[in-house]
Each structure stands twice: as C-alpha cells, then as structure tokens.
Amino acid sequence: MSEFQLDLSDISEASAPVDVAAIKKRLSQRGAEWKEALNQPNLVHALNHKVVFTDAVVSEGDELAFFPPMTGG
Amino acid sequence: MSVSLQSEAIDVAAEYAQLVGDSPGAAVATFTGYVRDHSDAHAVTELELEHYPEMARNVLEELGQSAAERFGLSSWRIVHRFGRLAVSETIVWVGAVADHRGEAISACELMMDTLKTDAPFWKREQGPKGEQWVASRDSDTERRARWQSRETQ
Numbered sequence: 299m300s301e302f303q304l305d306l307s308d309i310s311e312a313s314a315p316v317d318v319a320a321i322k323k324r325l326s327q328r329g330a331e332w333k334e335a336l337n338q339p340n341l342v343h344a345l346n347h348k349v350v351f352t353d354a355v356v357s358e359g360d361e362l363a364f365f366p367p368m369t370g371g
Numbered sequence: 372m373s374v375s376l377q378s379e380a381i382d383v384a385a386e387y388a389q390l391v392g393d394s395p396g397a398a399v400a401t402f403t404g405y406v407r408d409h410s411d412a413h414a415v416t417e418l419e420l421e422h423y424p425e426m427a428r429n430v431l432e433e434l435g436q437s438a439a440e441r442f443g444l445s446s447w448r449i450v451h452r453f454g455r456l457a458v459s460e461t462i463v464w465v466g467a468v469a470d471h472r473g474e475a476i477s478a479c480e481l482m483m484d485t486l487k488t489d490a491p492f493w494k495r496e497q498g499p500k501g502e503q504w505v506a507s508r509d510s511d512t513e514r515r516a517r518w519q520s521r522e523t524q
Contacts, residue, residue, distance in 0.1 A: 299421070299423070340507070344423075344426060344491070347425060347426035347429045347430070349489070363423060363426070363491075365423065365491060365493070366493065366504070366507075367488070367506075367507035368487070368488055368489065368490060368491050368492060368493065368507065369487075369492065369493050369494045369504075369505045369506070369507050370420070370422070370427075370451060370463070370486060370487060370490045370491075370492025370493070370494070371404055371451075371462065371463050371483060371486050371487040371490075371492070
C-alpha cells in the first residue's frame with residue numbers, strides 16, 4: 299500500500315469540480331505502471347472509506363483509495 | 372456490539388462468553404472461519420492478510436449496525452484478523468444474539484456474505500509455487516447480491 303498527497307489545483311483549472319475519473323487520468327500520466335494499475339477493469343475506488351463510482355466529486359482533504367476487489371473473510 | 376481488527380488469534384470461547392454475557396437472548400448464532408490448507412487447485416501453507424484499517428473498521432461497524440437493525444439483534448460482534456496466518460488458524464468470527472434462531476442465523480450470514488466483498492481485506496496465499504494474491508470469486512459477489520435484492524422486496 300502506498301500513500302501520498304495530491305494538490306487538487308494541479309488537476310483542475312479555475313477550481314472546477316474534480317472527480318475520481320480526472321484524478322485517475324492525471325495519475326495514469328505518471329508512467330506505464332500507474333496507467334496499468336489504475337485501469338484494471340475491477341479496480342475499486344473508495345472516497346473517505348465509501349466505495350464510489352468514478353463520477354464522485356473529490357474535495358480538498360478527502361481520502362481517495364484505489365484497490366483490487368476485496369477478498370477477506 | 373463491536374468490531375475488532377487484530378493480528379492475534381481469535382479466542383472463540385472468550386468471544387462467545389462476552390457476546391452472550393452482554394445480552395443473554397434466546398437465540399445465539401456464530402460463525403468461525405479458518406485458514407484452509409488448499410485453494411481451488413493447489414496447496415496453501417500460509418496466508419497473509421493485508422487490510423485498509425480505517426475503512427475496514429468503518430465498513431464492519433456499519434455492517435454490524437445494519438444487521439442489528441434488520442434482524443432486531445440485542446448483541447453482535449465481528450472479529451477479523453490481519454497479518455500472517457498459518458493453516459487452521461482462525462481468520463474471522465461473527466456472532467449475533469436475537470429472540471429467534473432465524474434472525475440470529477440470517478444476521479451471521481448477512482455479516483459474512485457482505486464482509487467478504489465489502490470489507491477492505493486482501494488475502495495472499497503462500498504455496499508450493501510461491502506467493503499469489505487471491506482473486507475475488509463470482510460466487511461471493513452473487514451471495515452478496517442476494518441480500519441487496521431482498522432489501523428491495
């Protein structure tokens with residue numbers, strides 16, 4: 299697991315709303331590994347600990363996580 | 372009425388005593404999950420469970436509360452382990468106390484079926500060919516979906 303901070307103003311101009319899809323797109327530009335990991339068909343997105351779709355709007359201070367399908371129990 | 376995320380083994384007898392002690396009801400159901408020595412096609416010698424601690428706690432607390440509301444539980448408990456686990460060790464334990472057996476058993480089933488697909492834990496198996504992440508199962512997703520369709524009936 300890796301954690302880092304992201305400045306939303308780097309993703310959206312003129313403080314337009316930023317959604318999960320926009321963040322995925324920006325992070326995918328960091329390299330092939332990022333692109334592959336973030337474009338897995340079963341990737342789960344959790345915003346502040348709730349599973350969301352990619353159209354969920356992200357605000358400053360939110361916690362966004364990407365992970366594979368869960369396999370606990 | 373609580374959740375525990377822990378690396379140490381689950382003391383099933385102590386958990387049971389505490390569950391019932393909190394609220395002696397007429398019907399008590401529990402489920403204990405253990406590490407299997409095999410997967411679909413190969414042997415498993417050890418399991419490692421990774422988790423996303425804050426989210427796992429939130430998801431399991433909400434799950435327990437929703438099971439309590441849905442089935443009128445007087446007490447419930449969910450215990451889930453993380454870290455390295457040997458074959459035959461406990462992984463998960465859920466318990467529910469209700470007035471009747473149907474509610475207690477259904478609550479345990481709901482908690483287990485939902486936990487499998489909604490709580491952020493990931494299993495990595497160690498076997499003869501090295502380590503590999505466990506893939507999610509369609510059968511688990513289907514079991515989870517059954518509860519959602521019942522909610523809307």
